[in-house]
Amino acid sequence: MEIQIRFRKRIPGLKSQKIKQLLKKTFKDLVNHDVELSILFTNDNHISQLNRHYLGRDSSTNVLAFPMSGGSSTDVDFGLLGDVVVSADTAIRESKERGVPLNETIYRLLIHGILHLLNYDHERSSEEALRMEKEESRLLAIIMEEV
Template identity: 35%
Template sequence: MSLQLDWSNEQQIVEIPESWITRLEQLLKLAAEEEGMTDGDVSLTFTDDEEIHQLNREYRGIDRPTDVLSFAMQEDGTEELDIIFEVESEDENDPISGMLGDIIISVETAARQSEEYGHSLEREIGFLFVHGFLHLIGYDHQDEETEAIMTAKQEAILQKAGLSR
């Protein structure tokens, strides 16, 4: 197995060039290498503010759009995942065939943020993708210490890919 990025574009605001997908595949590889990972599948969906607002409200109870959402497939304590493991697992060491989870990016919010921060939309989407990936593998930013760790990891990966501010 190897690292795999599956993506879909469900928004009509910005065209997603193939070069951006190549860059996101590079970021996935760099981020995984930093974490000592060689295998895993990530599903990425580009959407708009309306759709991500709905998802944010439904799954997080927050009634507003956001820039990125991550839904990890291998979180502990999820009853639904236990069912998936029992039904679909052929290999007990890899119960869901390496699927790490889903990342959903609002291109609409990313475009606003890129203007606000003064960098390219490609850089902002790259940042949001790495941020989402780190959430998939267990990183969070609930306090200053964990936020500092996550921020440092994100910036190091983006620097390696040539996506500095």
């Protein structure tokens, strides 16, 4: 898994190399193909624009995922897995509101976005939401052991 990270908005204490290392280790069983993942950390204004333009939703959000496959995780054999966009502003706010460390919030959002790229969709059904939530928790526990 090749991971490209861009910061349109910096997040204190967040290091690209550490993110790459942890995500590669965590997702090795789910994404064992030669795929590329792009991650962008941005602000609320920019993610609102993306949400409006691509999804027709006129609001800010914490994370967006743009899959490059045809919609099935089995389609992801090589090439681009997709793009994950995280609002640093929202992540910082959510971290404070929930009383959890910022890095935990960031990794939770990254996992959530990547699972969407792998065809998990909590909006599809309550069963799918539960399946996605369980997988998020499992993967976050793996990452937080390493942090």
